[in-house]
Amino acid sequence: MTIGYRLPKAWQKACRVFQLLCAFVALFAIWAYFTMGVVDVTVDAYWQELSPEVQSAVSYSPLKKGLLWTISTIAYFAPVLIVYATFSVFSKLASGEVFIPPVTRRIRFLGLTIILYALSRILMNTLMILALTYDNPPSMKVLSFMVNGQQITMLMVGVIILLIGQVFTKAVSMAEEHKQFV
C-alpha cells in the first residue's frame, strides 16, 4: 500500500547516508562493548560514588557480578537500540516512501526506544547502587534515586516522537481513504 507522496531524490540519498552512519555507530558501540571493558568502567564509576566506608564493605559475589553485568549491559545497549531504531527509520525513508505503515511503525518504535532509554537512565543509578550494596552490613546499604533534567527531556522527546508516529498512522489511513476517491 503506497500513497502518493515520495521523498525527493536528494532526501533519499541523505537518508541513505544517515542509515550508513547509524550502522557504523551501532557496530562501533558493539565493538567498544567487547573491547573496552564497558561493564568494569561503569561499575567502577558507581563504586566511586559511594562513601569510603561503604566502598570498603562492598564485596563481589558471582551473583552480584552477574547482576551488575546485566544492569550495565542493558543500560549500555539502550542507546544502541535507539541507533538501531533510527537506522530502521532511515532505511525505510531511503526507499522514498513516506506514508506507509512500515514507516509509521518504525517511528513509533523509535519513540518507544527513547522512552525506554530515558527510563533506564533514571532507574540505572538506583539499581546499580542497590546491586553494589544490597549485601553490605545493615548500616552500609545505600538506596538512591536520582532524576535530572536531561533524563526528563529525553523522556519527553520519546513521548513526542511516539505521538508523531501516532499522527503519522492516522495520516496514512486518511491518505489511503483519500486515494479511494477518484
Add this chain to the structure above:
Amino acid sequence: MAIIVRLDVMLAQRKMKSKELAAAIGIAEQNVSALRQGKVKGVRFDTLDKICEVLDCKPGDLLDRE
C-alpha cells in the same frame, strides 16, 4: 453501499473502452476500473463532470441507488 455505478452501461452505449475514457479525463486506468466495479468510496465532482462531458451524459445516467 446502495449506490450503483452504471459506467459499464454508458461505455458500452458510447462504444468506448475504459482505457480511452481514462486517457480522455486524465485519470489512471485502474481508477476507472475501480469506479466501474464500485470499489471506490467516492467520486470528485470534477471527475464526474469530465466523465459526463466525454460520454455526453448526465450524472444520473451514471449513478443510481438500489
